[in-house]
Amino acid sequence: MSRKLYSLCGTDRARPFSPHVWKTKLSLAHKGLEFDVVPVGFTEIPKVEEGATRLVPLLRDGDRLVQDSFSIAVYLEENYPDRPSLFGGSGGVAMARFVEGWSQTTLHPAIARIIITDIHDSLDPVDRVYFRESREVRFGTSLEAVAETGRAALATFAEKLEPLRHMLKFQPYFGGELPLFADYIVFGALQWARIVSPQRLLSPGDPVTDWFERCLDLHDGIGRSVTAA
Amino acid sequence: MSRKLYSLCGTDRARPFSPHVWKTKLSLAHKGLEFDVVPVGFTEIPKVEEGATRLVPLLRDGDRLVQDSFSIAVYLEENYPDRPSLFGGSGGVAMARFVEGWSQTTLHPAIARIIITDIHDSLDPVDRVYFRESREVRFGTSLEAVAETGRAALATFAEKLEPLRHMLKFQPYFGGELPLFADYIVFGALQWARIVSPQRLLSPGDPVTDWFERCLDLHDGIGRSVTAA
Structure with a gap:
């Protein structure tokens, strides 16, 4: 899939816990957009996507790379305007x-x-x-x-x-x-x-x-x- | 004028202080609507408009009587939709x-x-x-x-x-x-x-x-x- 969400986790990679990544997961689900989760530990974050970020969430959407949960929500609202709104105006x-x-x-x-x-x-x-x-x-x-x-x-x-x-x-x-x-x-x-x-x-x-x-x-x-x- | 805003005051009737009335004053001004202020003391409130309210703000707008600052803002938004929005959606x-x-x-x-x-x-x-x-x-x-x-x-x-x-x-x-x-x-x-x-x-x-x-x-x-x- 071309949509990837980098997500913070601990030893158990099936238990992502970052509050900001959860905002983005719900945002993507709200828009009905599918995505793969890429779990990363704290010290792995600076290594993903050629050092694109020191913080998660980081969303790869095709050839676009967007970071920060609020910015991602605004990005989704602008780029998927025909899906349910995340803001209501x-x-x-x-x-x-x-x-x-x-x-x-x-x-x-x-x-x-x-x-x-x-x-x-x-x-x-x-x-x-x-x-x-x-x-x-x-x-x-x-x-x-x-x-x-x-x-x-x-x-x-x-x-x-x-x-x-x-x-x-x-x-x-x-x-x-x-x-x-x-x-x-x-x-x-x-x-x-x-x-x-x-x-x-x-x-x-x-x-x-x-x-x-x-x-x-x-x-x-x-x-x-x-x-x- | 047919638009009257009942407004709480103390001894100095030119110094209305109710926080909720101020919300409504700014709301009316935002919509570009003119209004007369009717100053009332705490114990006068239950006597106005035939006992319509125990709390201010109370807005008389023609034949409509609306109380509560939030309800008034929603009322203004619905009834004056061509004026600047108070909510942005x-x-x-x-x-x-x-x-x-x-x-x-x-x-x-x-x-x-x-x-x-x-x-x-x-x-x-x-x-x-x-x-x-x-x-x-x-x-x-x-x-x-x-x-x-x-x-x-x-x-x-x-x-x-x-x-x-x-x-x-x-x-x-x-x-x-x-x-x-x-x-x-x-x-x-x-x-x-x-x-x-x-x-x-x-x-x-x-x-x-x-x-x-x-x-x-x-x-x-x-x-x-x-x-x-």
Whole structure:
């Protein structure tokens, strides 16, 4: 197939966990586009496609190479306009950037702390070394110290989801009656935790849990095709 | 004029401060629709339009009466489709609900605590009694105790704006290159504080401050038409 999605994984190459790659998987499925997944470890990323990227997702679509989950979604919207829309118009593209901002600055830092040890332990030895070194620089402390702060982050995680609960009083998806890319942005963050960590960030009975379960069912259950850790 | 907007005010009827009414003022201006403002105190609201509402904004548009800022924006979008769009498509309507959720659950609780004494002090005596009683029930403690928690809320307020800062790296408005109703949602929250309180929630040099200043300039500076406290 001419469409390839480079996807981050650990030792088990059938359990891709990158939140950003999951956004793109759902985006491609939303557009009804088939693709092959190419699993790569952290240290393999700079070697693919002649050094095209240091980050995944990276999409090869025929002779086009596109990176970054948001850019890929915009690319798919522009290049496959006759397929279901990922944004629902120009306002939807613009506001998806705010949803990304919320996910990146509110959810990701908390989830990263909560699951940091689980990510580390899922990796190949060579990637464990890379992960520890790069994350200890990023956080300015040891992985173990970051994990310690993850306990408090887990205890307060449910509070961070209040904006989403407000929205779910009015509609079942960020996209309204049907999902859009904004749903996949937040789904990706929670799917990352679901696949890599046995810790549970969502509780039964929470409307956010119900929304997440709906997302797992989308597009023939592509999100559910990888089991929870 | 047949278009009337009921607007909350304190003793100074030229300084309407309701965040939700500001959303509607900007929405009407965005659509290029003229309107008269009818200032009302808290305890006058249940008396207008034969008891139509307990909350503002309330819009009388000819023979139509519409309440709630989001519902009014949707009403304007549907009834004045040839004017500039407030949402930029169906995705924009849906995602504006999430922006509302973020504003209501993250910004409003903090701002309410920060400015609660300032609001109280701006009211007519009869409204001060109503405000104190209703807010002490809502918060489960005295106004003074709420105001005390407002100091911590002010100290951490800037952190809450991180999702917006992320978005502003990519575009000047929630709406993209131009503002949409989602901008007015968040503008309303900050305009509430600007008008009623001498405390400053935004700092010079912050991209959020620059965005807020741009919003104050919109539509012939309607936001700036009321000076900062």
